[in-house]
Amino acid sequence: MTPDGKRLLSDVAPSLPSAFREAIDTLPEAFVAAASEKRSVYVSDIATDPLWEGYRAPALSYGLRACLSTPILSAAGDLLGTVALYYREARRPAEGDLERVESATRMMAIAIERSRAEEARDRALREARYERTRLHDLFMRAPAVVCVFRGPDHVFELANPLYLRLVGGKRESETLGRPVREVLPELVGQGYFELLDRVYATGEPFAGDEMSVRLDRRGDGRLEERFVNVVYEPTRDPYGKVDGVMCHAVDVTTQVRARRELEEMAGHLERQRRLYETIISNTPDLAYVFDLQHRFVYANQALLRMWGRTLEDSIGKDCLQVGYEPWHAEMHDREIDQVVATKQPIRGVVPFNGTEGRRMYDYIFVPVIGEDGSVEAVAGTTRDITEFIEAEQKLERRVQERTAELEHANRESEGFNYSISHDLRAPLRSIAATSNILLEELGPQIDEEYRTLLDRQSQNASRLGRLIDELLRLSRLSRAEVDRQSLDMTEEARVVAESERETYPSGRVEIQEGMKGEGDSALVRMLLHNLIGNALKFSSEGGIVRVSQTGDVFSVSDEGVGFDMEYAHRIFLPFERLVTESEFPGTGIGLANVERIVKRHGGRVWAESAPGQGAKFSFTLGE
Incomplete structure (x- = not known):
């Protein structure tokens, strides 16, 4: 059968x-x-x-x-x-x-x-062996972490490649047949051994999501945190008794970290949103956003107060619908289209009748660019500049009034200077002439002592006359118009050096070729007269004065007596001299004139020196 x-x-x-x-x-x-x-x-x-x-x-x-x-x-x-x-x-x-x-x-x-x-029996054994092999292959090829522990010590019976990779690339020979506490000692204190003990003792499974586990994956004692979704399922012998625990887990570290980064980014963006919303809502400036159909999609509290409207009553409406005059609304419609088409901001000033009356506003529209490079919306800010315009107009009137007053004062000053110059020059000429006449006609009859006094009187009168001329020149420099033009600075320096030769015939001046600059020819020549003349005056016999240019900086240097830089801040002040009149005659006005000429050109001037090592004066002529 x-x-x-x-x-x-x-x-x-x-x-x-x-x-x-x-x-x-x-x-x-x-x-x-x-x-x-x-x-x-x-x-x-x-x-x-x-x-x-x-x-x-x-x-x-x-x-x-x-x-x-x-x-x-x-x-x-x-x-x-x-x-x-x-x-x-x-x-x-x-x-x-x-x-x-x-x-x-x-x-x-x-x-x-x-x-x-x-x-x-043989058929059942064959089927069991086949099923065991098939189940083993399934475990080994499973796209998840799988391992099986046997006995109360949780000895590894099976561990698939993903499990071995998760715990640091261990080999089967290092794992199978050994207790988990011996293979993974770093799990002490992390709760996993206790979970295995509980599942084995109670026979109740355990499941946990995104559980943190710290593993010594590199074998150097430094623990790396990973995240796993884990299930511990008890296994049973043919009599129903728990004889082991199967672990099934999925490494979700990448997902957890990505989600946390997204959550952190979202939190940061939310904080930024609240911050910006707080700032925009409390700023006195008007802030708003248009969609591509010219409708308001955002308006801050300042703008709503200026309109006298609520947010609900304003969103989704265009300028005309919220109360702008037709010409004003049409202008903004054109500007929004222009910003969208050109992707460039546009700015303007416009009056508006709001809750505070007719005011003047400065506004700017800017494109909001999306990820694909197209304009998604147009954002704008507007500022009430009524007070600024009124203050500017008031200031302009005040400037005009002050300018007129200064021009009047300058005219009076020039008249006064001329009067002083004229009134002082006559007695000075008289003193000098009288002294010279007495010396010429009665010279032999006058004692040496008195002849010396008369000679000194004549020299001081002449010096005072020169000082008056320098003061007048200094006064005029502060008002002189600067006629800027391209200058051949080499030629300018050469003309000045030639004229100074009469005063300092033994002086030597070396001038760099090809120097160029821009400035007022007459003022620049006066500046060079002072610097080159001073350099020649303070140079010793055989010393060389050098005029040079580096970039936009011009320099005049000498090999003379020099000065201590401690007193450098004084040399450009009127009447400030670091030497005596008997050593080096002068009025003390020349370097003050130099500084004033440089400032009139928008430049700067400075000096470098050391006692006995000469001096170097450098200046620029501005733009």
């Missing part, structure tokens, strides 16, 4: 001719009856019994005349097969045949059941 109990097959028949077995493809009815009725069936004469109809001829041709067919039954009474005993003569079964056959069938039943049990 086939294992499914549906079909009887000829199996073992060592004494029957093989040709007979091949001649029939199904069993005779006698066998079928014995199987279906689970009883012995005896055919005393095959030649006449209808149960052998269809099989009679092959049986008789091989000398088969009688047959005893007995069912083989399992201990549970299930049909396992049949046993047939053939006779070569027509007959009834002999005494004891039936008992021997039934005894044999019982032995056969035991053998068949044992064979089938062994086959079932």
